[in-house]
Amino acid sequence: MSRPPTTYWEYIRVEELLALQGGLEKTDEGLSNDEVLFITVHQIDELWFKLIVRELVAVRNLFAQPRVPEQSLASAVRGLRRIRLLFTQVAQHFQLMETMTTRDYLAFRDKLSPASGFQSAQLREIEILLGLEMRLRVPLGGEASYLDALKYPDGRESPASRRVARRLRDRPSLREAVEEWLHRTPIQGSRPSDPDDAATVRRFIEDYLRAHAAETERARTFAEHDGLRPEERTRLDERYASERASARRFLLAEDVEDPAMRARTSRVRAALVFIESYRELPLLAWPREVVDSIVAVEQASLIFRQRHARMVERVIGRRTGTGGSSGVDYLDQTALRYRVFPDVWAVRTLQLREAALPPLEQPELYGLVAEQTR
Numbered sequence: 001m002s003r004p005p006t007t008y009w010e011y012i013r014v015e016e017l018l019a020l021q022g023g024l025e026k027t028d029e030g031l032s033n034d035e036v037l038f039i040t041v042h043q044i045d046e047l048w049f050k051l052i053v054r055e056l057v058a059v060r061n062l063f064a065q066p067r068v069p070e071q072s073l074a075s076a077v078r079g080l081r082r083i084r085l086l087f088t089q090v091a092q093h094f095q096l097m098e099t100m101t102t103r104d105y106l107a108f109r110d111k112l113s114p115a116s117g118f119q120s121a122q123l124r125e126i127e128i129l130l131g132l133e134m135r136l137r138v139p140l141g142g143e144a145s146y147l148d149a150l151k152y153p154d155g156r157e158s159p160a161s162r163r164v165a166r167r168l169r170d171r172p173s174l175r176e177a178v179e180e181w182l183h184r185t186p187i188q189g190s191r192p193s194d195p196d197d198a199a200t201v202r203r204f205i206e207d208y209l210r211a212h213a214a215e216t217e218r219a220r221t222f223a224e225h226d227g228l229r230p231e232e233r234t235r236l237d238e239r240y241a242s243e244r245a246s247a248r249r250f251l252l253a254e255d256v257e258d259p260a261m262r263a264r265t266s267r268v269r270a271a272l273v274f275i276e277s278y279r280e281l282p283l284l285a286w287p288r289e290v291v292d293s294i295v296a297v298e299q300a301s302l303i304f305r306q307r308h309a310r311m312v313e314r315v316i317g318r319r320t321g322t323g324g325s326s327g328v329d330y331l332d333q334t335a336l337r338y339r340v341f342p343d344v345w346a347v348r349t350l351q352l353r354e355a356a357l358p359p360l361e362q363p364e365l366y367g368l369v370a371e372q373t374r
């Protein structure tokens with residue numbers, strides 16, 4: 001027996017959807033256009049968040065495999081590009097909010113209080129899935145943690161708090177999975193399981209640092225000219241010397257206390273430099289796209305945070321948020337601090353011209369071969 005013909009309104013559930021913008025009154029008939037806009041934009045953005053969560057899970061699952069097939073990297077890049085675009089859409093919607101004046105918003109703002117976007121469980125899921133470290137979280141301003149804010153005011157668990165608790169148990173994060181994958185990158189033909197891997201990686205790092213020192217010296221000579229005052233010249237010298245010292249500290253992971261973690265972090269950072277430096281090698285071309293897409297996702301998420309803060313400043317100024325935070329200041333701090341992939345960004349500071357790179361060893365290992373190497 002054939003099924004009855006599908007209709008658009010049944011498949012998309014149009015009537016159910018259009019009945020959801022009534023807020024506390026459950027019907028939008030008596031609400032102002034501003035309030036219906038406010039509710040609708042939040043709902044649309046929660047739907048975009050839902051899609052971001054789904055894509056993040058899919059990409060995380062690809063990288064969480066013990067061996068990531070080379071051919072699945074294109075799917076990962078597609079997923080990451082979609083996530084970037086979704087963040088861009090959310091940021092775009094803030095323009096719509098800006099069509100509302102401060103007074104228009106104040107007309108219904110009290111109804112919200114003490115609710116806030118701070119209770120968006122899906123944004124928290126996104127942060128957890130990406131791998132945002134707990135120590136980076138900006139406190140809301142009171143004693144309560146971001147997890148407490150997801151509960152009902154009397155402290156009972158809510159659908160939001162349960163959703164986030166479930167996600168906290170869902171490991172690994174994208175950051176952890178990607179780091180694990182990066183750690184397996186063959187560097188100068190050497191894999192972590194090779195007996196002299198540590199020595200090969202260290203040699204690569206030292207070669208790279210030597211090339212980097214020569215390049216910063218070259219940049220310094222270009223920046224220097226006769227018109228510089230002695231103190232300006234000294235400042236310039238110090239700046240380039242500090243770039244060299246930072247490069248060494250970063251690649252040797254001197255900022256990491258635990259020796260085992262330090263060696264691991266150093267190898268991951270060296271892998272990032274290696275992938276970016278020799279990206280023309282067939283086996284590094286897709287990994288390089290992955291790394292670039294990760295930067296694009298993080299950039300879009302930071303722009304979303306900054307854009308939200310500027311919209312908020314325009315609509316409510318610097319007053320306290322309905323959720324009790326300092327408002328714009330709180331939002332600006334999250335935009336500054338919520339970086340999940342700082343190492344991927346940091347590598348940009350160290351990259352060198354192609355002509356200045358140390359010579360590549362065992363290039364034949366990075367050709368397109370039937371056997372998987374990672």
Ligand code: HEM
Pocket residue numbers: 041042045046090097105115116117118119120123308312315316320321322323324325326327328330331334
């Ligand atoms: C007139 C419009 C809006 C105003 C005045 C506003 C204001 C604020 C303020 C002040 C906060 C900080 C927490 C607090 O103390 O309440 C906040 C957080 C938040 N808002 Fe908005 N918001 C608006 C629209 C939106 C829209 C359309 C979205 C849709 C995604 C959104 C999502 C969020 C999220 C997810 C947070 C939590 C951010 C975090 O903790 O990292 N907001 N909002």
